[in-house]
Amino acid sequence: MxxxxxxxxxxxxxxxxxxxxxxxxxxxxTLHVVLRATWWRYEWHWAWYQYHFGTILLGPVVAGIAYDWGxxxxxxxxxxxAAGRVWxxxxxxxAALILAVLTAYLLVLGGVSVVVGRTTGLGPDAATFATLAPPVALLIACIAVGSAVGFRVGSRGLAPVWAIITFAFLMAGYMVFPARFTKVGGATASLVGIRTRPQVQVGQVALFLGVTLFVVGLASLPRRSNGAQSMAAIGLALGLGGFGFLLAQPKNEFRPRDFALTCVGEAPRICLEPGWVAAEPDIREPLARYDRSLAAAGLPRVEIYAQRWPSRGNERWLDAVSVLRYSKDGPEDGLVVNQYLPDECWKAWDDGVSAAVTTLESYLARAWEADGRLKVSDAERASLQQAVRTIQACRN
Amino acid sequence: MGPNGVGKTTLLRALASLGTIDAGSILLGVEGARTPSTSPRYRPRIGYLPQDPDFIPRFTTREALTYSAWLHRVDDAPAAVRQVIDDLALHDESGRQLRRLSGGTRRRVLLGQSLIHRPDLLLLDEPTVGMDAEHRHAFRRAVDEVAQDRIVVVSTHVLSDLGDRCGRVVVLGRSGLAFDGTVDELVAQGEAMDPANGDDGEPAADRAIRVLAAGR
Known part of the structure; x- marks a missing residue:
C-alpha cells in the first residue's frame, strides 16, 4: 500500500x-465579528459578505505562517x-495549512450563520453561498504563495516581512486598483436589493487560483519536473485570464436584483425584506413616535416606509439600520425631516430651507421627548406647516 | 575522493540528475546503455543523500521514512519502512522526533530516507562530515550493510569513510581524473611516493590522494 x-x-x-x-x-x-456592529444579522448576504472582509487581515497573517512553514x-x-517531487x-x-485555516474560517462563519438563521428564521440563498468562493480562493493563494516563497527564500526571520508584503499587496488590490481585484467582502451597509456580481467572483477565483498554481509551480523549478512546469503554465494562463476578465467587468461589484418586501402594520406601514421582519417592532417604535409627533402638529404623515430605493408611489425610503442604530439614544430628527427633502433641496439649499429644517427638527426633538403629550399651539402649528411647505417647494 | 572544491558534489548532483550539465552526458545501466541518467525512468533506481542534509525537525523517524516512501511512490510503504529500520538499527529512535536525535543518528535516518525505495545506485555526499568517531563508525557499518546488494558511491575527502566493501576508488584532481583503481593500488602508489617534509606520519593512501589530486 x-x-x-x-x-x-x-x-x-x-x-x-x-x-x-x-x-x-x-x-x-471571531474578533472581526464581535468587535463590529452586528446589524448584518438580519441579512444572510450582508452577513457573509461582511464576514469575508476579515480576509484582508487574515490573509496576510496566514501568509506569514505559511512562509515560516515553507x-x-x-x-x-x-x-x-532527490525524489523529484518538490511540488x-x-x-x-x-494543503495541511489550508485545511486548518479553512476549517476555522468556516467554523466562525457557521457561528455567524447560526446568528442570522435564528434572527431571521430563513436560510441563505445561492448568491450568498457564492460569496464564499473568492475569500476561500484568496486564503488558499495567501497560504500557497507564502509557503512557496518561504521555501525558496529559506530565511525564517522574514516571515513578518512577508505578512506585511502580502497585506500591502491586498490593500493595493483593494484600494489602488479597481476594488474588484482583491475585494472579496466588506459591506458596511445593508445589501437589501443588491447582490454581488457572479462574474466578478468567477474572475477573482480564477485570478487567485492562477497565482497559486503559478507560484507553487515556479517554486518547484528548476528541477526537471513535468508536473511543476505544467502547474506553472496552467497557473499563468488561469491567472492572466482571470485578471483580464476582471478588467472587462463593470467597476461596481454589485448588481441590482428583484426582491419582494413584506409589509407590516399601519400608521405607518412598514415594508421590509423578509429577514428584517424580525426587527419590525424595534423599527416601528421610533417611527410611530415620529408619526404621532407629525399628527399632533397636523403635518403630512408618512404612510409607508419601505426598504426600497428608488421609492415607489407614496413610499419613503427606510434605512432600517439607521433607525435601529440611532433611535436608541434619542431622536434622529434628520430621519424624518429628510422624508420631506427632495433631492432638489440639497442643490438649492438656502437660508429659507435651512431655517425651515431647523424649525422642524426642533419640534421633532421636543415631541420625541414628550411622546405625544406635547401641546402644540396654533401659532407653532402654522409655523411648522409653513416650514414643510418651504421645504417641499424645492420640488417645484 | 579529492580535496575540497574539486567538484565531487557537483558530480554527484549530476549523477542524481539534480542541476544541469553543461557538457557531456551521464549514462547509467549496463555497458552500451544510451539512456541519460536524467531520464525520469532512472529516478526510482537512484538514491541520493546530499551533503549536510536535513528534514522537517518535528517529524518522527518513522514519519520521515514513511514520508520519503510517499515521495518515492513506494508500493508497500510500511514494509519498506520496517526494512530500513531493521537495516539501519533505528528501532529505538523510530518514535522520536528528528530534532531530539543526535546529529549522527539523524544522518542515519536521512540515509534511510534515501534508501526507502531500494535504489540500485546509492549516492552519498560527504556522509560523515560533522560526526564524532562513534557515530562515524556506526554510519560506516550501516553503509557496509546496505552496500551488500547495491552500488554505493561515496564522495569524501577522508579515506577512512570508505567501508571495507569499497571496490574502486576514483580521485578527482584539479585537471580531471587523477586516479582510478582499487584501494590496494592507491595505497601502493602512496607507499611508492617520497613523503614530503613534515608528513612522515601521513598514511600512504592519504599521501597518494593529496599528491595525485594536486597533479604532481
Missing amino acids: TASWWWAIRTSMRRGPAVAAFAVTLVVS AVLHRSRPVLE AALSAAG
Whole structure:
C-alpha cells in the first residue's frame, strides 16, 4: 500500500504549524465579528459578505505562517529534490495549512450563520453561498504563495516581512486598483436589493487560483519536473485570464436584483425584506413616535416606509439600520425631516430651507421627548406647516 | 575522493540528475546503455543523500521514512519502512522526533530516507562530515550493510569513510581524473611516493590522494 496523499497531509498538519494557524484564524475571525456592529444579522448576504472582509487581515497573517512553514521545508529541499517531487511536498504541506485555516474560517462563519438563521428564521440563498468562493480562493493563494516563497527564500526571520508584503499587496488590490481585484467582502451597509456580481467572483477565483498554481509551480523549478512546469503554465494562463476578465467587468461589484418586501402594520406601514421582519417592532417604535409627533402638529404623515430605493408611489425610503442604530439614544430628527427633502433641496439649499429644517427638527426633538403629550399651539402649528411647505417647494 | 572544491558534489548532483550539465552526458545501466541518467525512468533506481542534509525537525523517524516512501511512490510503504529500520538499527529512535536525535543518528535516518525505495545506485555526499568517531563508525557499518546488494558511491575527502566493501576508488584532481583503481593500488602508489617534509606520519593512501589530486 502506498503512503497516500492524505497521510502526507495529515502528518504535515500534525507536525507543521496547522494547529497554530487554526487557532489564529479562529481568534482573528471571531474578533472581526464581535468587535463590529452586528446589524448584518438580519441579512444572510450582508452577513457573509461582511464576514469575508476579515480576509484582508487574515490573509496576510496566514501568509506569514505559511512562509515560516515553507522556510522549515527549505531545510529538506535536497531530500525533496532527490525524489523529484518538490511540488508534491509543497502541495501536501500547503494543503495541511489550508485545511486548518479553512476549517476555522468556516467554523466562525457557521457561528455567524447560526446568528442570522435564528434572527431571521430563513436560510441563505445561492448568491450568498457564492460569496464564499473568492475569500476561500484568496486564503488558499495567501497560504500557497507564502509557503512557496518561504521555501525558496529559506530565511525564517522574514516571515513578518512577508505578512506585511502580502497585506500591502491586498490593500493595493483593494484600494489602488479597481476594488474588484482583491475585494472579496466588506459591506458596511445593508445589501437589501443588491447582490454581488457572479462574474466578478468567477474572475477573482480564477485570478487567485492562477497565482497559486503559478507560484507553487515556479517554486518547484528548476528541477526537471513535468508536473511543476505544467502547474506553472496552467497557473499563468488561469491567472492572466482571470485578471483580464476582471478588467472587462463593470467597476461596481454589485448588481441590482428583484426582491419582494413584506409589509407590516399601519400608521405607518412598514415594508421590509423578509429577514428584517424580525426587527419590525424595534423599527416601528421610533417611527410611530415620529408619526404621532407629525399628527399632533397636523403635518403630512408618512404612510409607508419601505426598504426600497428608488421609492415607489407614496413610499419613503427606510434605512432600517439607521433607525435601529440611532433611535436608541434619542431622536434622529434628520430621519424624518429628510422624508420631506427632495433631492432638489440639497442643490438649492438656502437660508429659507435651512431655517425651515431647523424649525422642524426642533419640534421633532421636543415631541420625541414628550411622546405625544406635547401641546402644540396654533401659532407653532402654522409655523411648522409653513416650514414643510418651504421645504417641499424645492420640488417645484 | 579529492580535496575540497574539486567538484565531487557537483558530480554527484549530476549523477542524481539534480542541476544541469553543461557538457557531456551521464549514462547509467549496463555497458552500451544510451539512456541519460536524467531520464525520469532512472529516478526510482537512484538514491541520493546530499551533503549536510536535513528534514522537517518535528517529524518522527518513522514519519520521515514513511514520508520519503510517499515521495518515492513506494508500493508497500510500511514494509519498506520496517526494512530500513531493521537495516539501519533505528528501532529505538523510530518514535522520536528528528530534532531530539543526535546529529549522527539523524544522518542515519536521512540515509534511510534515501534508501526507502531500494535504489540500485546509492549516492552519498560527504556522509560523515560533522560526526564524532562513534557515530562515524556506526554510519560506516550501516553503509557496509546496505552496500551488500547495491552500488554505493561515496564522495569524501577522508579515506577512512570508505567501508571495507569499497571496490574502486576514483580521485578527482584539479585537471580531471587523477586516479582510478582499487584501494590496494592507491595505497601502493602512496607507499611508492617520497613523503614530503613534515608528513612522515601521513598514511600512504592519504599521501597518494593529496599528491595525485594536486597533479604532481
